[in-house]
Amino acid sequence: MVLVFCALLILGVASSQTFDFSGIREALALITSLCLAYIMIEVGLEFSVDKRKIKSYGWDSVVAVIAAALPALLWFGYFVIFIHSPWKPALLSGLSSAPTSAGVFFSMMMAAGLSATWVFKKARVLAVLDNLATILLLTPLQILINGFEWGSIAVLILISLFLFASFRWQNTIPWPVGENWLLLYAAVLTGIVFLVKHTTHIHLEVLIPAFMWGCLVHMPQHHQKPVPRTMVGLDTIVKGLFMFLVGLSFPKVAIGSISLGETIGHVAALTILSNIGKSFPVLCYRKEASWKERVALSVAMFPRGEVGAAVLLIGLGYGLGGYENTLAVLSLAFNLILTGTFIGIVMRLLGGKDIST
Numbered sequence: 539m540v541l542v543f544c545a546l547l548i549l550g551v552a553s554s555q556t557f558d559f560s561g562i563r564e565a566l567a568l569i570t571s572l573c574l575a576y577i578m579i580e581v582g583l584e585f586s587v588d589k590r591k592i593k594s595y596g597w598d599s600v601v602a603v604i605a606a607a608l609p610a611l612l613w614f615g616y617f618v619i620f621i622h623s624p625w626k627p628a629l630l631s632g633l634s635s636a637p638t639s640a641g642v643f644f645s646m647m648m649a650a651g652l653s654a655t656w657v658f659k660k661a662r663v664l665a666v667l668d669n670l671a672t673i674l675l676l677t678p679l680q681i682l683i684n685g686f687e688w689g690s691i692a693v694l695i696l697i698s699l700f701l702f703a704s705f706r707w708q709n710t711i712p713w714p715v716g717e718n719w720l721l722l723y724a725a726v727l728t729g730i731v732f733l734v735k736h737t738t739h740i741h742l743e744v745l746i747p748a749f750m751w752g753c754l755v756h757m758p759q760h761h762q763k764p765v766p767r768t769m770v771g772l773d774t775i776v777k778g779l780f781m782f783l784v785g786l787s788f789p790k791v792a793i794g795s796i797s798l799g800e801t802i803g804h805v806a807a808l809t810i811l812s813n814i815g816k817s818f819p820v821l822c823y824r825k826e827a828s829w830k831e832r833v834a835l836s837v838a839m840f841p842r843g844e845v846g847a848a849v850l851l852i853g854l855g856y857g858l859g860g861y862e863n864t865l866a867v868l869s870l871a872f873n874l875i876l877t878g879t880f881i882g883i884v885m886r887l888l889g890g891k892d893i894s895t
Contacts, residue, residue, distance in 0.1 A: 543781045544874040547847070550785020551867060559786065566783060568732060573780035574848050575724035575731075575748040580773075581845070582704070582752015583715060585666045595667075598660075601822050602667030605839060606636035608815030610675075613808060613866075621804070623862045626683055630849060631862040633679065634870070635812040637672040637845035638665040639877075655888060657831055661838035664819065669845050673745050676852065680741065689740045700746045704753035712756045717772040723751055743852065745845075784847040785867065801865070808869040809876075813840045834887040841877045842870055 553559075559566060613632035617623040623631075638661075652658045677697055681690045713719065731744045817836040820829075827835070850866055 544871045546782040547785045550782040570783040572728045575727045575744045578748035579752040582749040602664045603671045605818045606668035606671045609635040609812040612811040627862045631866040634846040634849040637669045638839045639841040657834045700750040704750045709756040711754045805868045830887045834884045
């Protein structure tokens with residue numbers, strides 16, 4: 539399924555370079571926001587905080603923020619030094635390397651029988667936290683790009699209220715959490731955000747409101763997302779459509795005199811740099827886990843996916859779709875291809891069997 543997501547992303551990029559979708563661009567953006575809202579509601583559902591043990595999340599939050607910031611800073615430096623990129627697209631393209639995939643990789647780990655391990659439980663917490671850290675970093679970056687105006691102040695106030703509500707009233711709304719219901723919630727939230735944008739001109743993205751709603755809806759502790767044998771269902775369809783639409787949103791790319799070989803070299807270097815940044819957990823949790831478990835935890839943080847693609851999409855919305863974004867989306871696709879390899883490494887480090895056998 540990871541290869542399918544990767545193929546859809548690349549197919550979307552290829553289609554954007556071949557055909558003209560300018561006439562339906564707004565409709566495509568609305569459908570993309572719908573898919574993104576669905577994904578972020580799921581992230582919110584996974585963000586379960588035990589308020590009685592709030593102090594225990596302090597160190598996890600620090601590790602997650604650093605593990606998100608290091609790849610972003612490494613990419614930013616690479617874009618500025620080697621690509622000679624302007625700082626605005628370098629910042630947003632760099633930030634796309636920060637979030638860990640909270641979807642496909644963990645479903646595959648569950649299917650491989652790793653859900654009871656320390657690595658799985660810790661990686662799940664860190665993945666949600668670094669997704670949240672990435673979303674929070676988007677707001678100051680948007681202010682840097684657009685300037686500090688009344689709309690920016692309104693967005694900051696709204697985001698503060700959303701995050702307060704996410705923590706204060708977590709798991710208090712006893713509504714269904716099935717895939718069909720999540721899609722319905724996503725549709726309603728997307729419509730509300732769309733109306734806010736077009737009536738008040740406040741540039742509010744759907745990420746935080748959708749995350750808040752996922753936090754507010756009560757998910758029973760016995761509820762566990764099923765992993766079908768084919769891994770094809772509404773959830774997979776929505777995420778696959780999102781990856782295709784992200785690729786479809788890319789403007790025409792002109793690499794000029796840059797060769798294919800040079801582009802491949804940049805993509806490989808960026809992928810290595812992002813995974814080096816994600817390896818920060820190796821230096822942490824020495825009292826909790828062995829070095830093999832810490833390495834496995836770091837490898838579990840390597841995969842990138844939906845939220846990283848969303849950051850690239852936001853950059854495109856600001857007209858920052860240059861060569862940096864092209865390299866970022868190719869690195870994202872390459873990283874997706876390597877997900878099976880990452881799973882195999884984690885299993886070998888934990889002494890398990892390869893899932894392909």
